[in-house]
Every structure is written in C-alpha cells, then in structure tokens.
Amino acid sequence: xxxxxxxxxxxxxxxxxxxxxxxxxxxxxxxxxxxxxxxxxxxxxxxxxxxxxxxxxxxxxxxxxxxxxxxxxxxxxxxxxxxxxxxxxxxxxxxxxxxxxxxxxxxxxxxxxxxxxxxxxxxxxxxxxxxxxxxxxxxxxxxxxxxxxxxxxxxxxxxxxxxxxxxxxxxxxxxxxxxxxxxxxxxxxxxxxxxxxxxxxxxxxxxxxxxxxxxxxxxxxxxxxxxxxxxxxxxxxxxxxxxxxxxxxxxxxxxxxxxxxxxxxxxxxxxxxxxxxxxxxxxxxxxxxxxxxxxxxxxxxxxxxxxxxxxxxxxxxxxxxxxxxxxxxxxxxxxxxxxxxxxxxxxxxxxxxxxxxxxxxxxxxxxxxxxxxxxxxxxxxxxxxxxxx
Ligand SMILES: [Zn+2]
Numbered sequence: 001x002x003x004x005x006x007x008x009x010x011x012x013x014x015x016x017x018x019x020x021x022x023x024x025x026x027x028x029x030x031x032x033x034x035x036x037x038x039x040x041x042x043x044x045x046x047x048x049x050x051x052x053x054x055x056x057x058x059x060x061x062x063x064x065x066x067x068x069x070x071x072x073x074x075x076x077x078x079x080x081x082x083x084x085x086x087x088x089x090x091x092x093x094x095x096x097x098x099x100x101x102x103x104x105x106x107x108x109x110x111x112x113x114x115x116x117x118x119x120x121x122x123x124x125x126x127x128x129x130x131x132x133x134x135x136x137x138x139x140x141x142x143x144x145x146x147x148x149x150x151x152x153x154x155x156x157x158x159x160x161x162x163x164x165x166x167x168x169x170x171x172x173x174x175x176x177x178x179x180x181x182x183x184x185x186x187x188x189x190x191x192x193x194x195x196x197x198x199x200x201x202x203x204x205x206x207x208x209x210x211x212x213x214x215x216x217x218x219x220x221x222x223x224x225x226x227x228x229x230x231x232x233x234x235x236x237x238x239x240x241x242x243x244x245x246x247x248x249x250x251x252x253x254x255x256x257x258x259x260x261x262x263x264x265x266x267x268x269x270x271x272x273x274x275x276x277x278x279x280x281x282x283x284x285x286x287x288x289x290x291x292x293x294x295x296x297x298x299x300x301x302x303x304x305x306x307x308x309x310x311x312x313x314x315x316x317x318x319x320x321x322x323x324x325x326x327x328x329x330x331x332x333x334x335x336x337x338x339x340x341x342x343x344x345x346x347x348x349x350x351x352x353x354x355x356x357x358x359x360x361x362x363x364x365x366x367x368x369x370x371x372x373x374x375x376x377x378x379x380x381x382x383x384x385x386x387x388x389x
Contacts, residue, residue, distance in 0.1 A: 059087060059140070069131070080148075097238045097239070099241065100139070104154070105147075107141075108350050109140075111350040112353035113241070119358065145183075154217055156182070167198065172204040175207070184215050189316065190321035194225070196213060237329075238319065240319050241353060244337070247388070248260065269324055288374065290360050291380055306382060
C-alpha cells in the first residue's frame with residue numbers, strides 16, 4: 001500500500017521545486033503517510049459532536065459556570081429559524097473575532113471553541129490576565145442548519161433569496177447555489193462593503209468576485225463584524241475554522257499534516273476598491289503565532305502544520321472580505337470533514353485547534369505577536385495532497 005501511495009504522489013502531482021522524499025527522521029509520534037486515506041462514510045455518525053440542542057445547552061452551561069464572564073447571546077437566526085450565538089469573553093482593547101463551521105460538515109472548530117471558552121472564562125490568574133488585554137467574540141457553528149443536516153451548504157432555496165430580494169427575480173441563481181442540496185456555500189457570500197445591496201447585474205458572479213450577503217448566516221456575521229468595528233475601530237483579528245480533505249502530507253512527505261493554515265485570500269487588494277487598512281504582514285504574524293504555538297508541542301505530531309495553497313483569490317469569503325477591511329486573518333483547515341473519516345482522531349484534531357488558536361490569543365494578550373517575524377510564514381511547508389486508497 002505504501003509503495004502505491006508514494007508512486008501516486010510522486011507521479012501524479014507537481015511537487016514544489018527541489019522537494020524530494022528525504023530520509024531525515026520524523027518526530028516519534030508523527031502520523032506516517034502510509035496511514036489509511038479513506039472516503040468511507042463516517043461509520044460512527046456524528047455522535048461525538050454536539051448537535052444544535054446540545055450546543056445551545058452547552059453554551060448556557062458555560063455562561064453559568066463562568067458566572068457570566070463568558071456572555072452568550074443570540075445574534076441572529078439561520079434560514080430555517082435556528083438561533084445563532086455569539087460567546088464573548090474579556091474586556092481588553094484588542095478584539096479577536098472567531099467563527100467556526102460556516103461549512104456545516106466541518107465540526108472540529110466548534111468543539112475546540114467550547115473548550116477554549118471554558119479556559120478563557122476560567123478562574124486561573126492566566127485567564128484573568130488574558131481577559132484584561134483582549135476581547136474574544138466567538139460564533140461557534142455559524143451554519144447551524146448545515147450542521148444539523150451535515151452539509152457544507154446552508155438550507156435555503158434560490159426562491160427564498162428572491163423573496164427577500166425581489167430585485168433579483170429573473171436573474172441566474174448565484175454560482176455558489178447548489179441545486180441538489182438546496183443551499184448556498186455561505187463562505188462565498190461576503191463583500192468588503194458591509195453596506196452592499198444585491199444588484200441583478202452582479203449575478204451569478206464567480207469565485208474571483210465579491211459576494212452579496214444574500215444568506216441570513218452571512219448577514220449575521222456581517223452585523224456582528226460591523227458592531228465590533230464600531231466599538232473597536234478595527235476588528236484586529238478574524239479567525240475562520242474549517243476542515244479539509246483528510247490526507248495531506250508535509251512537503252518532505254515524511255508525515256501527515258493534520259492542519260493547514262493561511263493568511264492569503266486576496267491576490268490584488270486594489271482590484272476591489274480602496275482598502276488602506278489591508279495588512280498582509282499582520283495576517284502573516286498571526287499565522288506565525290499559530291504555527292509556533294504548535295511547534296512548541298515538540299514530538300506530538302501537532303507540529304506538522306502546512307500552508308494552504310497561496311495562489312487563491314477569494315474576495316467573497318469572510319476571510320477575504322474582512323482582510324480587505326483591515327483584520328489580520330487566519331484560516332484553519334483541520335483534517336477531515338465528517339463524510340471522510342467520521343470521528344477518527346476527533347480528540348487530537350480538536351486539541352490541535354485549541355493549542356493553535358489558544359496560542360494566537362495568548363500572543364495577542366501578552367503583546368508578543370508584535371515581535372514575531374512575518375517572513376517565518378514563508379518557511380511553513382507546503383501541503384501535499386495524498387489520494388484516497
Ligand atoms: Zn470549510
């Protein structure tokens with residue numbers, strides 16, 4: 001099996017220049033690239049992840065157990081009428097806005113956020129010091145409808161959109177509408193102009209152009225973002241927690257990479273208007289903070305972080321639009337959407353996000369993020385795709 005895998009990788013892919021499979025030793029606990037890459041349905045279902053009712057109860061419980069230090073609010077409703085929550089903790093002048101599960105079948109970020117909210121709202125001196133320096137606003141599971149039916153998309157028809165925006169009657173449905181599923185990829189529905197109003201001429205659009213805020217879920221994120229911008233001037237950090245295909249390797253093909261990260265979603269900021277606060281180096285420093293927090297875990301296998309492809313241009317994503325507005329942005333792409341390998345490695349994967357995101361917030365709180373070298377970003381290994389076996 002391993003010989004077939006390596007043959008497939010080495011012949012089927014354009015590897016980065018100069019990369020060869022080396023024989024340098026791996027960390028003791030690195031996941032070998034010979035690990036199974038399956039496409040089987042998640043055998044154990046999603047029982048290890050909270051459903052919407054459990055998420056609601058868990059957030060209530062965290063608010064209660066932290067005596068309100070973690071403040072939970074309903075900030076909007078999904079297209080199917082489910083509540084969308086923010087959990088806010090800390091009163092510092094720097095704000096970190098974190099969202100998970102904009103894609104409904106990408107659960108690990110939500111689980112990690114629940115763990116982190118308990119930590120940030122805790123009674124330790126470290127947590128109290130952190131709360132003085134930073135304000136964290138989290139949306140755990142934005143796409144609550146997609147989470148409930150285990151789809152990437154939300155649950156919304158094009159007719160629902162036209163009912164809300166009658167000016168769109170007769171135009172071709174947005175390119176990110178999936179007819180089979182009956183829903184939108186919400187993470188293509190963002191626009192750096194928070195006041196944008198959908199125009200017929202802007203449809204069906206494409207991935208290299210901005211989105212429209214036609215879904216209630218993206219509208220909810222926009223409204224929270226706008227509120228934070230009013231309160232803080234700039235939303236200093238925006239972090240989006242996703243999952244990707246289960247099987248990527250590090251650039252040297254020594255280990256599986258359980259996490260890819262990225263700072264880059266916009267090819268040319270000038271293409272989308274004038275955005276003077278766009279700050280690529282701030283985004284790179286934020287990614288370096290995540291990377292270094294995971295390297296500090298030593299021989300755990302958590303350190304095999306890779307860079308998400310850097311040739312993307314996705315202004316309709318939350319990350320792309322908010323980067324233009326001046327947020328330092330971080331994408332987490334954790335291994336394994338639910339359809340790929342179910343609950344396998346669930347504990348490790350959520351812990352990995354907790355370490356990386358927790359490390360970023362710690363670096364923001366103690367100010368050390370300002371001393372990080374943004375050029376370290378370019379030394380993070382590229383990810384290499386491994387096909388299913
Ligand atoms: Zn995603």
